[in-house]
Amino acid sequence: MSLYLDNNATTSLHPAVKEAIIEFLDSYGNPGSMHEAGRRVKDRLDSAREEIASFLGTTPTKIMFTSCASESNNTILKSLLLHDFGFKPHMITSAIEHPSIITTARYLEKNGVDVTYLPVTKDGIIEISALEKAITDRTVLVSIMHANNEIGTVQPIEEAAKLLTQKNIFFHSDMVQAPGKIIFNLDSMDIDAASFSAHKMHAPKGIGALYFKNSKAENFPFTPLIHGGHQENGLRAGTENTIGIIAWAAACRAIKADVQNEIDYIKNLRDSFENIIKESISDIVINGESAPRKPCTSNVSFKYVEGESILLRLDMEGIAVSTGSACSTGSLDPSHVIMALHNDPETAHGSIRFSFSRENSMEDVQATAAALKKTIDFLRSISPLTPKG
Template identity: 45%
Template structure:
């Protein structure tokens, strides 16, 4: 086992920055009063939540009263879809999403289908983009909601959100985007982009785990998520996670301030990593290149090997990586995203996702480029598929004219 530790799974989660932890700490051991009480300590915690709401609203160009805190991104996704569907079922029963959404969206859609709703799953092209014209054609007079993720968590595709928002506004259909991967990393303006609902999660931009938010545009009719109290303006009952909410606000404020310079740095490192890995024979970059890809995302398939074995060998060299979404890491099935962009099962099984972050250095990238080619070759040397391929190549050369 290597003494080196390089973390390249920032799409799964990030560490909590020291400045964020320091901001949270007083609300764990000093200002711990319940915000719903009326004494001074509670007014301090209520004001802290109010300040965090302002920080989130500023980052999204939203209004403060349009921000609702949740227990994370998956909870916010569930609330957005179920809340809109059941509150507006008198108007229709049709929802549109895509085949490459996070399972928090896909599984919620499956639940809604069992409860009388119809769902259209839009296809994507080989880089993971939906076709806005296909979206326009899919909208009917029964369509209540369109839900398209802002940026894909596996292959880094940044969808044409502005165009999607314009279509939905023109068709008078609500538009939700799961922006868990995008918030804190891409500039977002919910008003200019005609976004009606937006999901975010603190632990994707160096905040604490277990806290997120749902932006709900003023005037949108949505069912309450949890009943039992007046918190979050009666929409989500339960005593607030004060420290977590404070941490979310601070983390997003920092991420927004550092976004431009940090993205320039990550794009440089990302491109260097992609260029170096492309030298490995029978490798394929998944997702788009350039500005339409998340700054820190690299997703590559290596033919003739199994992704899980590659991850174990990388871990033995001190490199933490993944083959796709952390929420499906226990599954033996290939990524639904890679299958949706047209990869066959045998190639999709050999995927590797390396996602860079604030602690990633150029020395880290150099180390990966030094170690990974040998790992790929070692696994291929043990692979019957690789041996079969070499035999076929030898036969082709033998009979070539």
């Protein structure tokens, strides 16, 4: 059995994407070259940019290609470093961001930027009132993610965007987990910048994008992370990842046709999975359950057992999941996201993320729930921790 339930980490290639890659393989021209081989690829690139932009609800001039969403996030945050504001700049983010925001924010702190990390409720949502309270006259950037990668909770970024437009503060959102799972339209959201990645939506790794709206750009000191040639309007140098961009456009095309049905299909898998395990396994917490959530994500804490053990035993059964346990992070600290929700290491150590995709079936859900019950029963039978009282 081979069951892949780690689609928030990365996804398989859509069949249409594979076809598009193979079709494009001989188009080796550099889109920056003036000759015919270059021009031909430039044309393909332009229409791919158009398709990707349209899928995200924006126009091609606002899409800058990068190598990954981590690069997109770094580009925005590190723009604060070299600019002389005439005061100590302040940024606001949340406690549950992806490491490419949190770690970069900590780096900024070491280099003269004040950072506020907004806490979240027990359901994993930031509060707009807390955001408003955190704003100072030195706040130059707010970066709040859309759907959380670990637990799937969807942050109120449209409300945040409205507030920040009023206050004229630049607003960036890490929206990596959203495309194809949540329907949105970038240009109508009042967001100034957003990060995306192709491999979360059945396209290859190594290609990402930064959406950058020009409206508030004059009060934001954008600095390229990579200097060099004139690619991407001089905002991001380096020869374009042409195959990656073509492949991403193919994924957008393939998913767009049926996106609402696909979302409903995946949500049904996720909800069925949660209903089965709530019946069959005691002492569990579904993290972020009562908040708005990305339809593919189920993050569950199993009391009295540890996440890495669950992950490895499921792996032996051919089921791929991920965990917020410290053992998986390479440090001694368990998931900062689950900690931000519950402030309880035990709940974080025993957390497992199941993330579904269009490739999964209801049989997969049943097989996973059965294997999971077996695993949890076994690990609890050898655990010295037991239900209290």
